[in-house]
Amino acid sequence: MKAVRTYNSQLRQSQAEATRERILAAMAELYERDGEAATVRAVAERAGVREITVYRHFPNRDELMKGLWAWLNRKHGVTVGMPETAEQLVAQIAPLFATFGAAPAHVAASLRTPEGVKVRNSLNADRSEAFLTILADIAPDLAPDERRKAAAVLQLLYSAHTWISMREQWGLDDAAAAEAAGWAAEHLIADLRARGSAPIRPGEAGPADKEAQS
Numbered sequence: 001m002k003a004v005r006t007y008n009s010q011l012r013q014s015q016a017e018a019t020r021e022r023i024l025a026a027m028a029e030l031y032e033r034d035g036e037a038a039t040v041r042a043v044a045e046r047a048g049v050r051e052i053t054v055y056r057h058f059p060n061r062d063e064l065m066k067g068l069w070a071w072l073n074r075k076h077g078v079t080v081g082m083p084e085t086a087e088q089l090v091a092q093i094a095p096l097f098a099t100f101g102a103a104p105a106h107v108a109a110s111l112r113t114p115e116g117v118k119v120r121n122s123l124n125a126d127r128s129e130a131f132l133t134i135l136a137d138i139a140p141d142l143a144p145d146e147r148r149k150a151a152a153v154l155q156l157l158y159s160a161h162t163w164i165s166m167r168e169q170w171g172l173d174d175a176a177a178a179e180a181a182g183w184a185a186e187h188l189i190a191d192l193r194a195r196g197s198a199p200i201r202p203g204e205a206g207p208a209d210k211e212a213q214s
Contacts, residue, residue, distance in 0.1 A: 019057070020057050022047040023043060023044075023049065023053075023064075024071040026046035027068045028071065030042055031115070040054050062122060065119050068119075069119040083134065084134075086137070089154065089189075090182050092158070093158060093178045093185065094174075094175070094182065097163050097174045097177050101174035107163070111161065111164060127155060131152075131154055132148065132151050135151045138192050139192040141195075142195065142200075149200045150192055154185060154189070163181075
């Protein structure tokens with residue numbers, strides 16, 4: 001009997017995942033054609049499900065848009081997530097930029113279309129938390145406002161904004177852009193580890209820099 005219950009549970013889960021996939025595929029088709037005008041009702045019709053089924057998977061439009069962008073990321077191979085440590089941040093820049101290079105149109109749309117910007121902005125809280133956690137580990141003596149400045153710079157290096165700027169303005173390929181961003185991140189992280197509580201501002205060297213200058 002237990003085996004039957006397990007089978008039924010797995011079957012329901014598999015069916016739910018297949019339904020979610022149909023909903024997201026339908027949303028992708030409609031969104032490419034209609035943009036923001038794509039409605040939940042139209043998505044339900046295209047996916048062959050009831051409108052309430054869409055809402056069971058995605059309680060509101062913002063959740064549907066986040067799901068769509070994650071689905072498009074997977075489809076295009078943009079699967080590198082947020083780093084958890086400073087070492088991981090540096091190590092993941094190369095594979096991250098490589099996935100951007102594999103889907104340049106999708107990445108550009110995420111930066112330049114109103115819909116893409118909206119979805120990116122919906123991840124701001126998670127993004128900020130990830131990089132501030134790294135800063136708390138490598139620079140525990142920095143004041144909170146100073147950590148936020150440093151986190152912002154490191155996050156920018158680990159982003160599609162940096163990748164696309166190096167690609168379009170400087171003609172760097174994915175590997176060269178990743179080397180440059182990784183080099184900058186390594187130097188910033190080394191400075192932050194040795195900085196103590198010195199503020200993040202021009203001319204305010206950390207202990208390691210002061211010793212090198214003396």
